[in-house]
């Protein structure tokens with residue numbers, strides 16, 4: 001394990017009881033603040049018959065209604081452009097972002113000076129120390145700067161902390177590889193899919209990325225860093241450690257993987273994290289798989305209260321090898337509640353399929369899953385590509401057979417596997433959409 005450094009050790013190593021007490025204090029304050037400032041919350045709390053003063057213990061939090069994406073969309077439709085869930089006026093904002101809209105109409109957010117320069121900075125400092133990054137590091141950011149938060153916040157915070165930034169926007173992937181060679185950054189960030197794609201491009205250019213100065217690859221946007229075979233591949237391609245960063249544009253970034261690489265820590269001094277049964281909404285305990293619910297305990301612009309992330313996770317509250325007591329998402333984000341699909345009576349997460357595809361050396365990193373409608377009598381189809389044109393038909397047949405067996409053994413369903421031509425499957429620079437429902 002690399003050397004452990006912490007941003008706020010006094011908070012990061014608090015006992016669970018003390019941490020819950022600390023979170024309760026912030027939650028009560030935050031609830032009173034949004035009740036006062038954001039009409040949407042006032043309405044919701046009134047309807048649910050719960051007032052800020054009613055929250056006396058951490059269990060009382062369960063009386064507070066959830067917030068979901070559709071409410072934010074409806075609020076912005078009714079009160080454009082920002083809706084009535086913000087706690088600041090537009091003139092108090094210094095930055096706007098919007099979601100990618102991959103799952104519908106995008107949601108806009110407005111951030112105050114304090115959120116952008118103080119709160120975002122602080123939350124990303126937990127990440128920076130967690131990854132073992134210091135002022136002597138240099139970070140290359142291969143990202144198309146726009147309305148989507150993605151790497152904006154992390155870059156701004158690291159820059160404020162003194163890390164030298166090489167902006168990699170507005171460049172082709174080939175140019176990015178050249179810049180990595182010339183500038184010699186020690187840290188690179190991106191989605192797992194794009195980071196691996198850069199690896200393919202480098203290979204074509206005759207560049208061995210494992211020989212560069214890059215020692216840390218931060219990935220976000222997809223579960224990759226917590227999919228064992230994807231992580232292994234990223235680390236081998238780049239000759240670097242791969243650490244997870246999780247968040248979303250609405251709630252911002254709330255979790256990082258530490259150097260112990262034993263799951264993704266939630267920044268519990270700034271976020272309250274809960275796990276619920278996605279169907280009944282009931283609270284679940286540590287070790288139980290369910291939907292992640294988060295509350296911004298420090299944000300002043302648009303704190304989200306009991307925000308349903310749609311991510312399926314499992315908590316581990318045991319102290320980590322790094323010494324932190326902040327809970328860990330065991331296996332990171334296991335899947336998306338809305339990406340999960342049912343087939344043959346089992347719940348299937350695309351990340352599980354990804355693990356098998358990327359664990360098969362005869363297959364490239366690209367794949368596609370075609371899930372037919374229930375009761376259609378059709379097979380689940382997985383499309384893959386050979387990793388090299390040199391592979392013979394016999395070698396591919398053998399790989400497909402082994403893949404089907406693993407799939408059947410681990411998931412309980414036998415898929416039809418189709419081998420596409422090299423380069424035939426779609427490539428993604430941002431979030432990959434690999435499941436097609438028929």
Ligand SMILES: [Zn+2]
Nearest residue numbers: 258260320322
């Ligand atoms: Zn740790």
